[in-house]
Amino acid sequence: MTGYNLERLNFLIVDDNKHMRALVKTILHALGARNVHEAADGADAFKELRHFPADLIICDWNMSPLDGLDFVRLVRTGKDSPNPFVPIIMLTGHTEMHRVLEARDAGVHEFLAKPISAKGLFSRIRSIIERPRPFIRTSSYFGPDRRRRQLEWKGPERRKIDVEQIPQLGAKDKVTDDEADGGLSQEEVEALLNG
Amino acid sequence: MTDETDKPKAEAPPDPNPRLIKPPRQLADKVTRTPDGVDTATLERAEKMIASLQGSYLEWVEGDLERLQKAHDQAEAALAAGGDPTADLKALFEVAHDMKGQGGSFNYHLITQVGAYLCRFLEQIDPPAEKRHLEIAKVHVDTMRLVVSQRLEGDGGPAGKNLIRGLEAVLAKHRG
Numbered sequence: 618m619t620g621y622n623l624e625r626l627n628f629l630i631v632d633d634n635k636h637m638r639a640l641v642k643t644i645l646h647a648l649g650a651r652n653v654h655e656a657a658d659g660a661d662a663f664k665e666l667r668h669f670p671a672d673l674i675i676c677d678w679n680m681s682p683l684d685g686l687d688f689v690r691l692v693r694t695g696k697d698s699p700n701p702f703v704p705i706i707m708l709t710g711h712t713e714m715h716r717v718l719e720a721r722d723a724g725v726h727e728f729l730a731k732p733i734s735a736k737g738l739f740s741r742i743r744s745i746i747e748r749p750r751p752f753i754r755t756s757s758y759f760g761p762d763r764r765r766r767q768l769e770w771k772g773p774e775r776r777k778i779d780v781e782q783i784p785q786l787g788a789k790d791k792v793t794d795d796e797a798d799g800g801l802s803q804e805e806v807e808a809l810l811n812g
Numbered sequence: 813m814t815d816e817t818d819k820p821k822a823e824a825p826p827d828p829n830p831r832l833i834k835p836p837r838q839l840a841d842k843v844t845r846t847p848d849g850v851d852t853a854t855l856e857r858a859e860k861m862i863a864s865l866q867g868s869y870l871e872w873v874e875g876d877l878e879r880l881q882k883a884h885d886q887a888e889a890a891l892a893a894g895g896d897p898t899a900d901l902k903a904l905f906e907v908a909h910d911m912k913g914q915g916g917s918f919n920y921h922l923i924t925q926v927g928a929y930l931c932r933f934l935e936q937i938d939p940p941a942e943k944r945h946l947e948i949a950k951v952h953v954d955t956m957r958l959v960v961s962q963r964l965e966g967d968g969g970p971a972g973k974n975l976i977r978g979l980e981a982v983l984a985k986h987r988g
Contacts (some may be wrong), residue, residue, distance in 0.1 A: 637910075752833040
C-alpha cells in the first residue's frame with residue numbers, strides 16, 4: 618500500500634484562533650507534514666509569504682484586520698503578491714451558499730466546513746493533488762478554473778445555473794434562503810462546487 | 813447582525829476573452845506516493861491525535877464560555893443603561909461562531925449544534941435587540957455551559973436530547 622507523502626510540502630495556516638491553528642497543525646503533522654508555518658491574520662500571512670514559499674495555504678475566513686476573503690484576493694490579484702497561484706483551502710464555519718460562492722469567486726481552490734476532521738482536511742488536499750486546474754484570467758476574476766469538470770456544455774454558464782438543477786441540493790436551498798437552515802453540509806458544498 | 817458583506821454580490825458580465833494559464837507548478841509536483849504516505853491507518857491515527865486533544869479542548873472551552881457570558885452580561889448592562897447592545901451581541905456572535913466551529917472536532921457536537929442555533933438566532937435579530945432577545949441568548953449560553961459541565965459528548969444521550977428539545981421549544985415560542 619502506498620499513499621501520498623506530504624513531507625516535502627510547505628503549509629501555511631492562517632487563523633486568528635490559536636486553538637484552531639494548533640488543531641490544523643496537529644492534523645498536518647499526523648499526515649506527515651514537516652514544514653508548517655502559522656499566521657494570525659491575512660496581513661501577517663501575506664508578510665509570511667514573502668519569505669516562506671508555501672505550497673498550500675489553509676485559511677480561515679473571519680480575521681482582522683485582513684479577513685480570509687480579502688487575503689485570498691490579495692494573494693491572487695495583489696500587484697506585489699509573492700505567489701498568485703498557490704492553492705488555498707478556505708476553512709470556515711460560514712457555509713451559507715452565497716458565502717461558498719463568494720469564496721470560490723475570490724479564487725479559493727477548496728472549501729472545508731468547520732468543525733474539521735483529519736479525513737475532511739486530507740480529502741481537500743487530495744483533491745488539489747489529483748485534480749489540478751488551470752488558472753483563468755478575465756476582467757473580473759483571476760484564480761483556479763471554477764469549472765471543475767470538463768464537460769461539453771452548450772447551455773448558459775454553469776456557475777450561473779439555478780441551483781435547483783443540482784440534484785444533491787434539490788429544491789431545498791436557493792441562494793436567497795439557505796440561511797434559514799444555517800448553511801450547507803460539506804457534502805452539499807461539494808455538490809454545489811462540482812455542479 | 814447582518815452587514816453589507818453578507819449580501820450576495822451581482823456577477824460581472826462574462827468576459828469575452830478569458831485567458832487560460834498553466835500554473836508554474838502544481839502540488840502533485842512535490843508529492844510522491846510512498847509506502848509511508850497517507851493511508852487509512854494514517855488517517856485513523858490522525859483522528860486519534862485529535863481525540864487526544866479533547867482534554868485541552870475542555871480547558872480552552874471554559875475560556876470561551878467565560879467570554880460568552882461576559883459578552884452577554886455586557887449586552888444586558890448596555891440595555892439596562894438605555895444603550896445599544898449591538899456591539900456586545902456581535903462579540904457574543906463571534907465567540908459562539910468559534911465554538912460552533914470547534915466542538916464537533918472533539919466529539920462535542922452539541923456545542924457545535926447549540927452554537928449554530930445561537931449564531932442563527934443572533935443573525936435574525938433586527939437591531940436594536942430587546943430584553944427578550946437577551947433572555948433567549950442566555951438560554952443558549954446556559955445550555956452550552958451544561959453541555960461542557962456534564963461532559964455531554966456525541967449527541968449527549970437522553971440528557972442531550974432534552975437540552976436540545978428545551979432550547980428548540982424556547983425558540984419556537986419566540987417565533988410564535
